[in-house]
């Protein structure tokens with residue numbers, strides 16, 4: 001199976017809508033030639049940037065995809081401050097993160113909430129990027145694989161095969177996020193390989209082979225090639241390094 005690599009920039013709470021336009025224009029200019037077309041490129045800006053990004057991408061017919069960093073598990077109603085999947089779909093978002101570790105940690109999102117968000121994404125035609133990964137103490141206790149696989153299973157609970165085959169899974173060891181500590185590529189492969197094994201068990205080998213698994217956590221142009229060389233790693237979810245357009249372009253062009 002050939003899986004198209006996917007490089008996604010998670011901007012977190014950075015770049016206002018004017019900065020977003022300038023940033024996406026830089027990316028588009030740097031990626032204007034054909035070379036990168038075998039790699040899918042996505043940006044995940046704050047909600048307030050999405051309309052501007054949509055207008056730019058639509059107007060200039062850019063190949064860059066975009067999405068949101070979170071979605072409500074509810075369809076509509078009295079949920080102050082929340083954004084629904086249908087609102088994101090209306091803005092032609094392709095992707096939405098579900099269960100990023102910062103949401104799990106600071107907003108107490110449980111696997112059940114994350115599961116509801118994955119379903120809300122699929123119901124609205126969005127592709128969820130289901131984020132999983134262990135904290136430092138879990139890794140030190142040697143329970144990182146079991147912990148992460150339980151998050152995969154919880155996040156995909158009752159998600160049918162025809163939806164699940166389109167999910168993207170992002171393995172992000174929490175201790176490697178924004179810390180500059182990179183999980184070694186062999187350690188990342190160990191968990192990503194186990195995730196694919198779990199997907200085969202939950203669905204089928206065929207479906208598991210279609211699903212793209214990203215690594216996330218301090219990915220930079222200097223370490224992306226080694227990470228991407230691993231058989232079960234099909235892309236990167238990039239935080240800090242995605243805020244620098246030149247650096248993100250180098251990550252997208254990891255094959256150069």
Ligand code: G2H
Pocket residue numbers: 010172176177178179216217218219237238239240241
């Ligand atoms: C992990 C990652 C992007 P960073 O959170 O989701 O961030 O690359 O800054 O470690």
